């Protein structure tokens with residue numbers, strides 16, 4: 001199955017992809033837990049987190065596999081970055097701002113969510129941005145672009161202006177390339193309408209991008225990776241919500257491995 005890496009005898013934790021993560025904050029530490037959990041569950045060699053101590057501690061309590069760093073430690077040796085979930089741009093301190101900017105300028109592919117979306121215009125490498133409806137409006141306002149009535153057209157305007165793949169989230173999620181080419185993924189369940197599921201999606205996308213870094217240089221392939229992530233996220237939620245039971249965001253992450261295994265069997 002394209003983009004779902006299966007390790008072979010020559011693989012090790014580095015060849016399977018190293019995801020660097022700068023997510024979470026004192027206010028929203030849980031978003032880092034959700035994204036890191038989702039990245040591990042999607043199949044990745046290593047997850048490295050740069051974050052404040054409280055965020056590190058909570059992530060390690062859930063996922064001791066994660067390699068943690070202070071925000072001012074050198075940020076290198078990663079195949080891709082996941083940035084911004086659980087952060088608020090209005091509350092960002094200088095250490096976080098410079099860590100995010102450094103990651104965006106380094107040239108590795110980046111998945112950019114929530115509190116780092118305002119920094120995307122500085123990106124050097126391939127980028128996937130994951131706004132919800134209000135965040136997409138804010139991106140267009142920041143760019144001085146008209147806010148179109150249609151969600152897909154808004155996503156296309158943002159993708160062109162940012163030179164990034166835009167994943168415009170909602171019950172229908174539009175994955176749009178800078179050229180305007182778009183794929184729409186209908187969510188497999190509306191049970192996704194619960195806090196933190198976007199943080200889980202961002203972690204899954206980060207893992208898929210880090211496992212396929214060379215493919216991210218072409219927008220069409222990067223968008224294909226993003227669309228796969230969105231589809232797997234919806235399917236994992238549907239599996240968690242079987243019988244229309246209520247779910248919480250971590251349930252979605254926990255169902256990702258079974259959904260991936262089912263895809264690989266096809």
Ligand SMILES: NC(=O)C1=CN([C@@H]2O[C@H](COP(=O)(O)OP(=O)(O)OC[C@H]3O[C@@H](n4cnc5c(N)ncnc54)[C@H](O)[C@@H]3O)[C@@H](O)[C@H]2O)[C@@H](O)CC1
Pocket residue numbers: 027028029030031032084085086087088114115132133134135195196197198199
């Ligand atoms: N456990 C956690 O730590 C969680 C942290 N979260 C983080 O909280 C921060 C703020 O998230 P939000 O922007 O959702 O904050 P809010 O819920 O405060 O929403 C901010 C604005 O965006 C609008 N909005 C929120 N979700 C929307 C949607 N799906 N479609 C359209 N408009 C929407 C709201 O109505 C509001 O006007 C982010 O950094 C996010 O990653 C959330 O993901 C929830 C869980």
Ligand SMILES: Nc1ncnc2c1ncn2[C@@H]1O[C@H](COP(=O)(O)OP(=O)(O)O)[C@@H](O)[C@H]1O
Pocket residue numbers: 131132169170171172173187189190191192193194195196197198199200201
């Ligand atoms: N009504 C809905 N039906 C299906 N999926 C939804 C619905 N509402 C939201 N979603 C999905 O749930 C996730 C919510 O992400 P987001 O708005 O960033 O929330 P959070 O910031 O709390 O994580 C996205 O993947 C979005 O596509």
